[in-house]
Amino acid sequence: MAFSGTPKRLAGATLVASALLMAAPPAPADEAAARAAIEKNCERCHQPLPGGGWEVMTEAPHDRAEMTALLRRMAEEYSAFPSPQERQAIIAFLCAWE
Numbered sequence: 834m835a836f837s838g839t840p841k842r843l844a845g846a847t848l849v850a851s852a853l854l855m856a857a858p859p860a861p862a863d864e865a866a867a868r869a870a871i872e873k874n875c876e877r878c879h880q881p882l883p884g885g886g887w888e889v890m891t892e893a894p895h896d897r898a899e900m901t902a903l904l905r906r907m908a909e910e911y912s913a914f915p916s917p918q919e920r921q922a923i924i925a926f927l928c929a930w931e
């Protein structure tokens with residue numbers, strides 16, 4: 834029958850559309866590194882929030898100096914020890930957080 838191919842094509846189009854949705858917005862490498870470092874070192878205490886961000890961590894803005902001091906405190910008081918590279922990625926990412 835003439836329309837037998839239509840449902841398959843539609844399903845294909847839906848798949849492509851959802852793949853595009855999942856890929857957007859394009860994440861710069863630093864952001865990916867920061868998110869991976871946060872997942873590894875911080876999420877056991879700072880749960881990711883449904884609307885983006887993390888509990889407590891992203892509730893107030895902090896500049897680079899504050900974020901550096903906070904990370905030192907997270908290590909001293911909460912045993913969060915990201916590597917130096919992870920720490921740089923986290924600081925750059927979080928002090929640009931709005």
Ligand code: HEC
Binds near residue numbers: 889907
């Ligand atoms: C063992 C639990 C624990 C871990 C691990 C942890 N934190 Fe925290 N963090 C807390 C708690 C509790 C607070 C709130 C109380 C305080 O400031 O001491 C906090 C506060 C913060 C704040 C301050 C928020 C504000 O505006 O006052 C930031 C930023 C933060 N954490 C970032 C991080 C990052 C980044 C990591 C991972 C490298 C991390 N934390 C790992 C428990 C943790």
